[in-house]
Amino acid sequence: MNKHLETDMCKLIKPGTNRATISSKHIDSCIPREVQYACLYWVCHIQQAEMLIDGDGPVNAFLLQHFLHWLEAVSLIGRTSDSLNILKSLQSA
Template identity: 40%
Template sequence: MHRAVFDRCMEIMSEKLHQDMCDLILPGKPVADVAPALIEKNVPQYLRYACRYWVDHLDKLSGDQREEVGLNDDGKVYAFLAEKLLFWLETMSLIQETPTMILILNRLQGLINSTRNHLLAALVYDAQRFLLRYRWIIERAPLQIYCSALIFSPMRSRVRSLFEGLIPSWITKNSNPIEAVTFSPHNNAILASTSCDGTLRIVTTQD
């Protein structure tokens, strides 16, 4: 039973998860300001279950079964994380399950045979670091995953290398590293960033 449920959870998440699940558009939009009905509409109960419990069902399988269902470097778990990790983090933030994400990633790391599957183990480890480092902003404004969190991630980060293309196009790229970024306090429509060379950029986040 657990194998079938795990497989179905992976199918659901792979099909349904995408960037900006609730069409919030504004990256600084606090999750506290998002209408519960909007979240319920875009993150229905079956998707919530899949996001919350897929590792629970994976954990119930034997070691051989985990390998068979894709807990390895070229399996479905790695493929899912490499494509959908940030969308999963965003969705879990929307349903206020950020603390649970930490536990899920910790549990997943414990299931991986890191000797045989070092690529998967390294990706999960980097995902753990990413979440712990940017938890404060992720759980308050989910779309900041694609702005502040990715921007400030180390260039060598596996998460950044996989998802750098999701950084909004309106964020001007500069050869000098960005040191700080902030949104306007009233409507989150203006972003200001500073670089180590002293460059100050002020851009609008609305069309």
């Protein structure tokens, strides 16, 4: 995900563009399916690997650099409602 997540990854230019006006084909071309999967299930993999989540670890580094990019991606793929559950799972990991 580090390689793919960035600001305005679908080059929408206007912040606040309505998700319904963006074609799924465009989103899929900007956010590959494997990245979409990773955005939804990365916390599950962290839990299964029993990774320690500490202030200096890779999870914290990822969140510091890409948290807003991740939220943007989750929103673009139409799964915004899942983001809270993903974060709750991370908190309990």
